[in-house]
Amino acid sequence: MDSIKKILVADDGKKFFIRSLTEDFHTQFGFVAKAALAKAKPGDVLKTNTGKELCVFEPSFMDVYSRIKRAPQIIPRKDIAAIIAETGIGKGSVVVDAGTGSGALALFLSNVAKKVVSYEIRDDFAKVAEENVKFIGLKNLTVKRKDIYGGIDEKNVDVVTLDLPEPWKAVEHAAKALKVGGFIVSYSPTTPQVSDFISAVAKNKSLQHLKTIEIIEREWEFNERVVRPLSQQIGHSGFLTFARKVKK
């Protein structure tokens, strides 16, 4: 998967992703010549051979992120956002993540944090994630082929994020890896998983401030007098449970 070099946008907002500057790019509106593609700067307007105007954009993080390869179930952005909101992950943060899956969570956090290390035991998933890292062009994300249930190598970590079938098996390791003041976060679709994770956290006296939330996003239609929530809404994704290391 080549990285996205440029994006062309039609009048109606439709986007075309340019992965090569050495070939003509064909669309339903005709083609754009490679010479024009190579010279184009953000905001320029290119014309296809049939005269259709296409506007040039520099690919932003969200454009590229929206095109990564995805495992069947990825954590939605509303939930990634809630992790950032609760833990305050920022430019200085070091994050350990597991399991990587296609890397969606780790990639999003890498765009915000200083450094992210993501644990994955399945080689096929790790390969997809590494391809996504390369595609998106991030330098601060490492995919580590290792079982997080067996231990965490990193120390003094700000946040540990867990999207695992049995997150309780990683609680002791996370507690050791975290700095005092750091957060452990678990994302699980079902309530018994949350209960078992919380039992494991409660046994560890260094972890406190347990909190579990779910985030519901409602999309609305605003179109003249048609102002209403959409009839179709996304349903449940998962519960987010947070705890904090308060002492060694």
Place this chain on the structure above:
Amino acid sequence: MDSIKKILVADDGKKFFIRSLTEDFHTQFGFVAKAALAKAKPGDVLKTNTGKELCVFEPSFMDVYSRIKRAPQIIPRKDIAAIIAETGIGKGSVVVDAGTGSGALALFLSNVAKKVVSYEIRDDFAKVAEENVKFIGLKNLTVKRKDIYGGIDEKNVDVVTLDLPEPWKAVEHAAKALKVGGFIVSYSPTTPQVSDFISAVAKNKSLQHLKTIEIIEREWEFNERVVRPLSQQIGHSGFLTFARKVKK
């Protein structure tokens, strides 16, 4: 308001914020001597004169953020998170924000973005925000005493965030300030404000991909067999409307 130097945490998770290392710190459990405070490192355990153990934490962004001075209505973190989730604000992003208010949104975004400029016309609010900037110790946030309805000085901006009574008055200025591919976001509590903002956006042909959402956060109790959403929940805060600049 002095910045927070260290945090002490009691067994039950209660936090004490230390703003001076040259005075003894008094708690309901007795006092901690200034000499001990000055030498304490994260993870150390200090004792009060009555023998109560308190654990030392380095203040994280969220600890300090939770103590800023607040205007009566600030945008909640669930909504700040949704702005990051939709726009992909990251370490490389330049953001223009208005109105500053107490600076809660601008401060949170500054912890993630490269640079934030926040417009405020009320001098009293600007002062509170500047105090908060100093308190939280961020270097990349500037509070600008200027009316955003009159124009935006910055160019090539990634995201413009508006938390204003009449956000439609800033649409043209935002569209000019944004880079192609950049996002305009408006946060409004009521649906007629959203409708009027959307009408203004629809008149500007460079802005596309309108989307309006609201975020509902449900907190849950997990305590042995007591597994249930809380009886008391936060209600509505505001609607978030996003659009994107797709051409010059």
Place this chain on the structure above:
Amino acid sequence: MDSIKKILVADDGKKFFIRSLTEDFHTQFGFVAKAALAKAKPGDVLKTNTGKELCVFEPSFMDVYSRIKRAPQIIPRKDIAAIIAETGIGKGSVVVDAGTGSGALALFLSNVAKKVVSYEIRDDFAKVAEENVKFIGLKNLTVKRKDIYGGIDEKNVDVVTLDLPEPWKAVEHAAKALKVGGFIVSYSPTTPQVSDFISAVAKNKSLQHLKTIEIIEREWEFNERVVRPLSQQIGHSGFLTFARKVKK
């Protein structure tokens, strides 16, 4: 559409609706002889010619209601229920309803109330509704081919329910038809419709206690350890606005 005489239920809960007792009834499991159908009593177990056992049920209101002919958009049961919950419609209540549509709301309320009169101007809808009334076998529901925007004939009504594109045009008529203490209820999908309805209500000094709600139903999966809200949920249907006549 003949009325439902009996229901047969297979082991897995699948239901078969018997509309004729003078013909054999064919299923994928073979047929049940007409003689057996005619004699069957609720709770009996019939056998098809292939030996499959089918249990006999007396059709309940919900079985028949679930099979009425439906116009494209009917008010969902969660919203019908909220009307009953707020107004206390019961065995003694007289209700005026408009517009009838396929009659779903009027039919449901007729199963609870003493008498329902439902106004409809479209003859095609009125015919469908009348077929549904006959099919469901209710005696206390009348479909009236009349424009409710032109007036309401009934007096001393307990509740007026409006599911109309311009419910504000029926407010004055409803206020006259209601007894003191009676309720007017409007069901609208969009917020501007609610705003306009409320403006009309506010102009009528006999109507007070305005209240607008929306009902969100979340369905859950409980299957051993898989305890979670469904990933697919019904989105928005409409807003319900209630007011009460407090004086002549």
Place this chain on the structure above:
Amino acid sequence: MDSIKKILVADDGKKFFIRSLTEDFHTQFGFVAKAALAKAKPGDVLKTNTGKELCVFEPSFMDVYSRIKRAPQIIPRKDIAAIIAETGIGKGSVVVDAGTGSGALALFLSNVAKKVVSYEIRDDFAKVAEENVKFIGLKNLTVKRKDIYGGIDEKNVDVVTLDLPEPWKAVEHAAKALKVGGFIVSYSPTTPQVSDFISAVAKNKSLQHLKTIEIIEREWEFNERVVRPLSQQIGHSGFLTFARKVKK
């Protein structure tokens, strides 16, 4: 607690409940003479001795229901409504309910159904419920001082409603009491209660069509341009689980 004879309503919607027609009624606006109270008909306007006008209303079911004595936790009307919506309880229905508590659910259902029998083992609760039955003037509701975990006397019941700490203990009895086609409904605040109830239902082969929902009611403000969900909302009350008897 005397029954409510008449209701007086002030201009602003404030209601006064008249329980005696043989005494003057005192308000903050002066008093209404007993002679006037005795003669007043619905819709009449009475004057206090200070000239304040009060409108006369006949008490409706909801007026009286809103004044019953309540145990600390009663099932909210939104959830009662969902029971009616799912089961189609109507004028012909026979319902068995347990535990009675203050009788709120049983009273509401009695206003809709033909007959309700409500089981309660605590004598203090049964007394409150019987007072409420008398106060509200319903003839078709019987409070039975008996443990439903020990059995149900009634046969051929349309719906059994359970609001009990251990509803699974009543499943076998409910299955026997129900007619084929009837519904069992359980209301529980927590997910482990729902799980245990569902396990008990799954063991009984006559019960099928399991479904669990929760109802979220959002109240809205509509006041000129202030159109928004309220900042304060009711949180969680309970989960409703339904199953249906499909064979003997």
